[in-house]
Amino acid sequence: MAARVVSDGLRPFLATETGSTLVLLAATAAGLVWANSPWGDTYDTFWRTDLSLHLGTHAFALNLRDWVNTGLMAVFFFVIGLEVSREVQFGQLRDRRMIAVPVMAALGGMILPALIYFALNAGGAGAHAWGIPIASDTAFVLGLLAVIGTRCPEPLRAFLLTLSVVDDVGAMLVVAIFYTENLWVPALLVALVFVALIVALRKINIWRAPAYVLLGIGVWAATLKSGVHPTLAGILLGALVLVYAPSGPKLLRAGELVQALSRDPSPELAREATRSVQRTVSVNERLQFRLHPWTSYVIVPIFALANAGVRLDAETLRRAATSPITLGIALGLVAGKFAGVTLGAWIPLRLRWGDLPGDLVWGQILGGAAVAGIGFTVSLFIADLAFADDAALQSQAKIGILVGSSLAAGLGWLVFRLAWDRGAVCAPPAPSGPPDERDVEPEPLPPVTGGDHVLGPADAPVTLVEYGDFECPYCGKAEKTLARLRERYGDKLRFVFRHFPLREIHPRAVPAALISEAAGDHGLFWEMHGKLFDNQLALTDADLTRYADELGFDPWTDIDRHRARVNADLESGERSGVMGTPSFFINGEMYEGDHDLNSFVTAIDAALKSSGTKDFQPGL
Known part of the structure; x- marks a missing residue:
């Protein structure tokens, strides 16, 4: 039997991402309204309020926006790391032929927008911000598909989810390599020691949540002190969480304990049965189940509220209209993403390096390439890093992100309207194996009979x-x-x-x-x-x-x-x-x-x- 188009582990991920889109849109709108209201001055004042945590003589002193961007968003990327780990071992990313196309599409969708932006800003004050248009916003992309796509969007969603995961990992590497200033090596070494301890505990098959949480906080704090953005620690910690497929012995043992509990209930047996049932599902999947709704419905909307508020007065818009930063970001997200993802998907298909899930047609791939230009969350994130000391340029960058993401959504809607289902079919993925084993000469169509x-x-x-x-x-x-x-x-x-x-x-x-x-x-x-x-x-x-x-x-x-x-x-x-x-x-x-x-x-x-x-x- 052919494999499922979307693995069971992806279904709750997709449902949560698409369901949280309205919350994210509402938070974005609230940030814009707040920043442009008569009380607009309180927007920056509030988010720049200091919040300190003290432990003896040591303290973390960050403003509220930094706590959101470095703390809460580390949890968001922790969940991305969990998904990457699960998909590499048991999902879409395990099959080389199934990941070749979205991975190449993701690389094309990162490189071309960066080149377009840099071509317009080379030698200017915003040249170093080429990382802003490289990433796609998973929540917005999948949410938009739920609104304007077909009722059978799973293959395209799986394709775009894989693309977005590669995008997110690539964006975090760009942040770590190109947007890290004043690197403090001793703190980075401490972070690596904590990571080594986590790996050692995993190797000897010891998993204790309190120990992992403490070590994880240590990795995050040390990474923050080192100058590397701590969200990179989040995605690394997520990738290190134990993931495994349900095993027969674990399921059998859990069933035996539940039956024993039903015959002779006791607190000890109830505790053992509960733990045994929990162990049938990996820690990775349990954490995704618990954390993903929080990241999608709470953390990412709070991030949008804290970062999307930009003044849209006449002077700001006039400067943005002629700013190479704004134009570079908008063109990168719309034209760069569309062309880059399309070309990146075409090359491996042309060279027969990989396959597409579910017999997608080019109308769907082009629509997906267009909506991949919605680079909201991570683009705002990188804009905050690239222009941390220049509010005016940061404002121009955010306007470019809002305009580019809106145009990308509109382009996707247009492509879906014109070409979404031209020749499209619902189909499971083609069976794996060499072409000579998969290609069988079809038989003639059976004649029509009285039973038809x-x-x-x-x-x-x-x-x-x-x-x-x-x-x-x-x-x-x-x-x-x-x-x-x-x-x-x-x-x-x-x-x-x-x-x-x-x-x-x-x-x-x-x-x-x-x-x-x-x-x-x-x-x-x-x-x-x-x-x-x-x-x-x-x-x-x-x-x-x-x-x-x-x-x-x-x-x-x-x-x-x-x-x-x-x-x-x-x-x-x-x-x-x-x-x-x-x-x-x-x-x-x-x-x-x-x-x-x-x-x-x-x-x-x-x-x-x-x-x-x-x-x-x-x-x-």
């Missing part, structure tokens, strides 16, 4: 066969086009629907297919077919039962027979070369064109012409 679901006369000169999935959004969108084709061609077109449920990415596809077959027993297949496509977001068992009640039949009879019928369609499609949905065949030949009306009309007209249909008129 058919609309149109048997003697129609053109037969259009669809292999579809009731949960696939592209199939749902194609329904309107197919209805117009049947209306346009009438008796000259016979339409056949066959099942191809994608279990790996559409968990409700098989039950929906079974219900449609149950409806077919009562001569109601096409009525149920229409209901299912009209309600693709409501396909739970309760929903399916309600649809059956509305049509007046018992949906859950002869399930084994219906499952055999669905599997037969699925197997026939696989033998004929179907890899995703919707897939179409016109008179037995696989249709490779786009799924819009004009493309179908062109192909069907060609089939009518070649069939020698009398009174044929193009586009009838």
Whole structure:
């Protein structure tokens, strides 16, 4: 069976990132409103308020904004480090062919924006700030996809998430190497000693949360004292947290203890059972579960509130409009990211270094490349470092970030509107292995029989066969086009629907297919077919039962027979070369064109012409 498009570990990550976007937008708007209100002077005054922590004669004295940018954001990058570690060992980053394209796309999306910025600022006061437009904002990018993307965005989200992780790691390396001033080596050596102790504890398989927390705080504090930005410590500490797959012995032991507890409850047994159940899931994943909502809903919005507030008066905007810093950042985020990510994805695909998840099409890749230019969080972060001592230049940089990110979002929306699903299908990743093992010559399409679901006369000169999935959004969108084709061609077109449920990415596809077959027993297949496509977001068992009640039949009879019928369609499609949905065949030949009306009309007209249909008129 093919691998899942998105690993189970990524699903809560994606859900949290997209769900927190509105909170992040609200915090950004609040920062802008505050800074431009009649009480705008209090914005900087508040965030520059000193907050000190004293331990004996030692003290950390930072203002509130610095605590947010160096302390809270270290937790944010700690979570990024956790995700990197998990994905390297068990997720997308483990498969070299699956990571080659997003990694190269990320590198292209970092290099080209930096070059564009530097070309406009070489020799100027802002030349050193070339790192500002290099990173993408994961939360904004994934949140925007939830708003303007398709209902089947997992492959693109997985691609962009991998790209963003590489982006974040690259950005932190840039911060450490190019934005570190006054390096104090003794403190850096202390930080390395603490890291070595953590590694040693992990090597001897000792994990104690209090010890790790104390050592982690030590790494952070020593890194801060060294002059290296402590957020780098956050991502390193996250990568060091233990991660492992659930093991049979751990699961078995946990089950035994839970059963023993149910027979003879005691405080000691309850404690041991609780610990045993916890150990079935790695510390890495437990920490992600606990911390990720905090970073997405609290820490990143607080960061936006503390850093997005920039004065937008006439004089500031006038200077920004002619500032090479503002223009360099905006162009880097919009043009640089778009071209860099696109070129970076094209090169490894052209050279066959890697594959894309889920049979993505170029309309989706281009849209993803456009929204990758939303460089909000990390861009603001680097702008604060690059122009720490120049408020005017920092203001111009922030305006460039806001303008560039907004334009990138608009460009992404436009690309998605024009080209999102041209020829797109829902599909699991291609199976791994050498090409000669994966490429099998397809068999001829099975002929239409009395057992097929058919609309149109048997003697129609053109037969259009669809292999579809009731949960696939592209199939749902194609329904309107197919209805117009049947209306346009009438008796000259016979339409056949066959099942191809994608279990790996559409968990409700098989039950929906079974219900449609149950409806077919009562001569109601096409009525149920229409209901299912009209309600693709409501396909739970309760929903399916309600649809059956509305049509007046018992949906859950002869399930084994219906499952055999669905599997037969699925197997026939696989033998004929179907890899995703919707897939179409016109008179037995696989249709490779786009799924819009004009493309179908062109192909069907060609089939009518070649069939020698009398009174044929193009586009009838």
